[in-house]
Amino acid sequence: MSEECTSEPAGAIRAIDEHSVHQICSGQVVLTLATAVKELVENSVDAGATNIEVRLKDSGAELVEVSDNGKGVEEANFEGLTLKHHTSKIRDFSDLIHVETFGFRGEALSSLCALSELMVVTCHESSQVGTKLVFDHKGNLVQKLPHPRQQGTTVSLQQLFYTLPVRHKEFQRNIKKEYAKMIHVLQSYCIISTGVRITCTNQTGQGKRNTILSTSGSQSMRDNIGAIFGPKQLQTLLPFQQVLPGDSVMDEYGLKDTDLPKQLFVITGFVSRAEHGVGRSATDRQFFLSTTVHAILLR
The missing domain is CATH 3.30.565.10 (Histidine kinase-like ATPase, C-terminal domain)
Structure with a gap:
């Protein structure tokens, strides 16, 4: 056949x-x-x-x-x-x-x-x-x-x-x-x-x-943020505070002032407080914008 x-x-x-x-x-x-x-x-x-x-x-x-x-x-x-x-x-x-x-x-x-x-x-x-x-x-x-x-x-x-x-x-x-x-x-x-x-x-x-x-x-x-997610969300927010390493950290890693980069990056934004009942189980309210660096972490 x-x-x-x-x-x-x-x-x-x-x-x-x-x-x-x-x-x-x-x-x-x-x-x-x-x-x-x-x-x-x-x-x-x-x-x-x-x-x-x-x-x-x-x-x-x-x-x-x-x-x-x-x-x-x-x-x-x-x-x-x-x-x-x-x-x-x-x-x-x-x-x-x-x-x-x-x-x-x-x-x-x-x-x-x-x-x-x-x-x-x-x-x-x-x-x-x-x-x-x-x-x-x-x-x-x-x-x-x-x-x-x-x-x-x-x-x-x-x-x-x-x-x-x-x-x-x-x-x-x-x-x-x-x-x-x-x-x-x-x-x-x-x-x-x-x-x-x-x-x-x-x-x-x-x-x-x-x-x-x-x-x-x-x-x-x-x-x-308050206009989009409501005033209740504002009560949970903490602003980022970007600080240079202190003396103890410098000593721990053996660094000097001359070793630190100047304005390598700048990050600003907000994060939710780490308290019971404040967090979210999803990542649907995490936002990042890369200009300096802006970050919004509502979780």
């Missing part, structure tokens, strides 16, 4: 079309709802906003919208706002070492264009009237209309991930987990963004819009 070969010869290797490449690569930049919100909030902070509103519909499955009162976008930058490899942050590779902002505005918006229906309403500080901008999935500007708005920018994402059917189905199925992760990420920005009022609301169906979290724009990180 002869055995028939059923395998087909491999097809010719061909280049993937540019549109599909952009979708696939963008899916590796914006992986989750949390990533999308993070990128938009960072853009608002980089734009000098003191008031940022995150509005969700159906926990972000239907709509994600981030609005701010930052500097806005100049008309000269409308065309390049969402194009790949377009940014105001660097001009060549060597500029990377000098970047002190959160990220590359154009790269994030380019990826979000490929994964959703993206619309921007912006009014630059030098403009008298705002502008509504609509982009296609390649980041090309397809519509520009006058639109009333005070200074700042609003970015709206409808149907996140719908251009990737398998990813979109998974996103819809796991929306509660995606939403919970997004809230945790947003909490970290609320805590560390002193002088910035951040509000997040969610609307389910045609129901009422509910406030999920908000800060008051205080200059104090401690106040921000």
Whole structure:
């Protein structure tokens, strides 16, 4: 009895079309709802906003919208706002070492264009009237209309991930987990963004819009912690006190003053008191920000 070969010869290797490449690569930049919100909030902070509103519909499955009162976008930058490899942050590779902002505005918006229906309403500080901008999935500007708005920018994402059917189905199925992760990420920005009022609301169906979290724009990180986790949490906090080693420690390790590095690092932040009933069994309230080094350990 002869055995028939059923395998087909491999097809010719061909280049993937540019549109599909952009979708696939963008899916590796914006992986989750949390990533999308993070990128938009960072853009608002980089734009000098003191008031940022995150509005969700159906926990972000239907709509994600981030609005701010930052500097806005100049008309000269409308065309390049969402194009790949377009940014105001660097001009060549060597500029990377000098970047002190959160990220590359154009790269994030380019990826979000490929994964959703993206619309921007912006009014630059030098403009008298705002502008509504609509982009296609390649980041090309397809519509520009006058639109009333005070200074700042609003970015709206409808149907996140719908251009990737398998990813979109998974996103819809796991929306509660995606939403919970997004809230945790947003909490970290609320805590560390002193002088910035951040509000997040969610609307389910045609129901009422509910406030999920908000800060008051205080200059104090401690106040921000209280706004997010409640005044009871503030009662358990102790600030970090960074001190140089004393004489006894110096003697124990045979060190001299000249052996100690000067300002090797600076760490500030808060930790919960080590008392019975104060701690937490989970690590969901531990936050670290690496600038100097900020640490928030609520446990």
